[in-house]
Amino acid sequence: MNTVQSPITEADLHALADGQLAEGRVREIEAYLATHPDDARRVAAWRAQNRDLHGLFDGVADEPIPTGLLRAASPVARWTLWRLAASVALVLAGGVLGWGLRGEIAAPPGQAPGFAGAGAGFVQRAAVAHAVFVPDQRRAVEIDGVHEDQLVTWLSKRMGSAMNPPRLQALGYTLEGGRLLPGGAGPVAQFMYRDSAGTRLTLYVSNEMRAATSSGRAEGGSLHGGTAFRFAREGDVNVFYWIDGPFGYALSSFSGRAELERVSAEVYRQIGHSR
Incomplete structure (x- = not known):
């Protein structure tokens, strides 16, 4: 009969899902999971997430950074490239996002911290997706902007909600296309835009935010209404983000905060009218 020789911790469960335990310890924890169905379901979900992430990112992660890009980059820029690569590796290793994104608007005294807890995972996934796909010149999107009608039909069907990309031509951005990505508990949509200088920004849309809606609306720093x-x-x-009902939106770019704020206001104006 298998018995557990030492306490089972959260780290043990993650290590089991990641295949990083010794055989003897694996047997101990599997015996524990046989009598703890809630933890067993969590481990199964982490394993499924790992498989999804490997299927999504392995092809990109295996591509070498072009030597010309590394030669041309400054030491600081090279460090940033490797730092982003390391962040993606953390996602692949265990589905635990260690970026520590820092929100710069705090909740008013006496109010719930809101996004810092409820929306943090969604924002981190948006930032990783931006860092992975924006530099890709060949497969940045799954369906290009020329076939926008197909993109909208496909994403709307998979998301179970109408997914109409905002029109940003007046701000200088053209829709480059979009793709479907795994979220925290289901699919999310990513739309990619490009300006005349080649600068890209991405809009990451999730409809998994029902649990975060009340706290998300309670925070200060609003640009529009509540x-x-x-x-x-x-x-x-850089990421500018907000929660509106069940939907979470994250606009990511290498541009500065002022530009993201300008574009976010227009995205919100259009989406607010269509929902």
Whole structure:
């Protein structure tokens, strides 16, 4: 009969899902999971997430950074590239996002911290997706902007909600296309835009935010009505994000905060009218 020789911790469960335990310890924890169905379901979900992430990112992660790009980059820029690569590796290793994105709008005294807890995972996934796909010149999107009608039909069907990309031509951005990505508990949509200088920005849309809606709306720093807008940053990736009902939106770019705030206001104006 298998018995557990030492306490089972959260780290043990993650290590089991990641295949990083010795055989003897694996047997101990599997015996524990046989009598703890809730933890067994969590481990199964982490394993499924790992498989999804490997299927999504392995092809990109295996591609070498072009030597010309590395030669041309400054030491700081080279460090940023490797830092982003390391962040993606953390996602692949265990589905635990260690970026520590830093929100710059705090909740008013006496109110719930809101996005810092409820929306943090969604914002981190948006930043990673931006860092991975924006530099890709060949497969940045799954369906290009020329076939926008197909993109909208496909994403709307998979998301179970109408997914109409905002029109940003008046701000100088053209829709480059979009793709479907795994979220925290289901699919999310990513739309990619490009301006005349080649600068890309991405809009990451999730409809998994029902549990975060009340706290998300309670925060200060709103740009429009009762919806709170927040800014986060990791390395060169800047994110402007907000929660509106069941939907979470994250606009990511290597551009500065002022530009993201300008574009976010227009995205919110269009989406607010269509929902």
